[in-house]
Amino acid sequence: MRYVTKTKFLSGTALIAAGFLSCAAMAQDVSIAFSSDELGATSYNPVTSSNLNSATGLIYDRLVEQDADQSYHPHLATSWVESADGMSWTFQLKDGVTFHDGTAFNAQSVADWIPDFADTENAYLVAAIASVEVIDDLTVKFVMSRPEPNLLYNLASSFMGIPGSASYDSLGEDFGVTGAVGTGPFKLESFSIGLETVLVRNDDYAWASDLSENQGTAHLERVTFREIPDQSTAFLELKTGGVDLLLGVPTDFLQILKAESNVSVIQMPGTGIHYMPINVTAPPFDNIKVREATGLAVNQEAIVASIYNGVGAPAHNFLIGSLPEAQVDPALNVNYGPDKAKTLLDEAGWMMGEGKVRMKDGVPLTVKLFTQNGTEFTSLTQVVQAQLAEIGMEAEITVFDSSTIRDEYKNNRHQLAVRGYDWNNSDILDWFFSGKRLGYPNVSMWNDVEGQRLNDVAMEDSKNSDERIANFKAYHEYVLSQHLFVPIYQPTKNIAYNSDRVSVPKIVRGTRFRSQTIVDIKVTE
Template identity: 85%
Template structure:
């Protein structure tokens, strides 16, 4: 794999080519604050990173794009054909595309790129591709080891932005940190981990997807993406002009923002849920009755009404409601039932003690409840704490930044945590519950032979879309039966921007705020 062969930096000339340019502020610059769930990225290497953000899609283009209605649209690929047996795909590539360093994008680029996923956390995205055959300079054939009905979704993922193979080879481990080369409408100018990312316009860009009206160079000259961990601070900066656009606006800020004459709000359908993973290896949660009781203590409807003012929807399983795999046996959905929760805890030997905290063999039912910083998550975690107290469980809250909390997960120092994910495909079950991913992202620390079998069938043995839905539904139902997490809330995606500074297209095309939207953004003169 080329990624592991070199660790040297690009030469000064090459660095200029990838976008490490003058720090002079360009005209038509825009400042954007990341959403809370996008904080903490340590690299813009889409092949190896497990945590990417909205800026990534501006640096790299993808072969395929997905719209909000789940339809797929050509981008670097102009068209494709799947063999009737699903054992090969042919992709026809766009002519005239170049990477930021001036090298051409062609069939060889695809052939060089796919093998780089080997032995990475993202290898599952291309696991069904056995080989890449170059038909001609602008045509590739993906030979499959098995049918992969999810291939177009995978190719539209942020993790499958296509990097420039020459820079990937030369930069090695520094790719995505000291520099990044894609074909996208913006180039990486600077990246200060945990602080900000500065992108500058790609003046040669002329190959947008049909999700953008603007097919050429972006109207915006420079974008500074800032990491603002405290959402209240980001909210205040939007009002006072420090930020032009805020991704992931907390729902409780919406009513306040609506009265601001220069603030516009766009609401998009949600593509994830907020939930509470349960570490099944940490007592008392190694007892399935305690895990089930914990889930029954959470009142999802009350949370939507009180915290989110009725915006969004309660979550009762692990998948967003628009996915067919979410339509499970109703008996497996997790719903509030405090009486049953108390009964289960009594059966598990936990009796109510002094101070309304249960005990067992002299040990109080006191647990660690982790969350990441940000107004929305801390407020939600406090409500969860109060609801758990109603069944005699004392939850002690600790707030971490997004990077530190991942270290806690990986080192198995957690019990409960309030968090969210953003992914509109059922393979998120593999990401968070496969025994091959213990620590992170498998925060539940769940390793189960039957669960892994069902996971592997869903991921690898589905011959078509109908089979894939059935297999993932069966896997989802088994996961639910093991009480590995507590579903809480399915949010909307809220974007707010200063209309005195920028114009943002509404509705936003695509499932997320990505390059197709930024290409159509303009700065108010």
């Protein structure tokens, strides 16, 4: 699938010093602001990290790339063959590829890399690979312990960018922090956690995938990725030249951008949802009736209309609507129902008290509602707070930065939270609801025997794509029946850039705006 860049907006101005523009353009340097859901990465180690960002794909290449139509394209692998029984995959590798440290990429590189996933949070990506056989320098075979119909998707993910084994072994725990070596179009120059990442061009690069127009070295010499938690500040930086491109623009900013003559916008289908996880171990949410009532209090359609001006779509379950596993029994979808919510709270013993706050045994229904900083999340959380108040639940909002809030989750100090994920595959259910991941990413703190059984069947016992869809649909439906979260919104992906400063291809390929497009960007002034 291809996304077409929208035409440049027609009115307004932005002031940037001419001398700055001239110098920066000559150097082919750009500055990019991460989207709010990419903030907080503490490492560029794709093997061990649970939180990566768009810079990762510029450092590391993958064997396979995925386009937005779910098709798979060669990258470091030029072709592949799956055996009829699904018990082996053989990959032919691209010749002439080198890592940033000058070592060659070959079949042994793949054989050295797969075992590194053992005992990490990302081990599930390669769990079905029993062993790796080096057939020859450019041929590698995965011998499977079971069929894995999701293997190509896994191989195309950011977590399966291939690191250089020599550097990986020598740097140890510092890999991805003080240094990071891949085969990608850019090299890591510096990484200041929570502030910025600076990449410089890999001048030897000549092996882009067919999702990029540019098949040689990147046009840009240097890319600085900045972490700007407040989206209003990021928007101002775009207007005034502090950044050239925003990877995430809140939907409510789109109308404002129409006043900027030098700003162009790309809108892509979203690959995730905004939702409110419920901590099932924290009273009163250990009562399923209270959890169900909480979900019924949220008016998804009103939120889309009021906050997002009708852009995007309401979310009624945990998966993006384009996935077949999202097509669950309609009775299980979460919809607005305040009258039923009030009845359920009455049944749970929470009766309306003075001040329109419910009480039980003399205790008010006052709960903690966490969110991460950033204009979009704070605005959304305030609306959710008001909707919860309508059923007699008083929610007290606390705003955290993206790193600190994960510590709160891991230490089980939360009750409700408004957050989002970006992932276009049903195995996100395993990530957020497996009992093996309590605290983070399993923010709901759900550890259920039947849930884990369904999880394991979906993840490990699917022999083909049809079985996998059926198994994940069953797991998804069970998760919904337990009221572990409240789905809210399925956003579009909005990317804005200074079209006086940089040139972005009219055709954008891939599921997200990432490395395959960034290597095509040019500085124009």
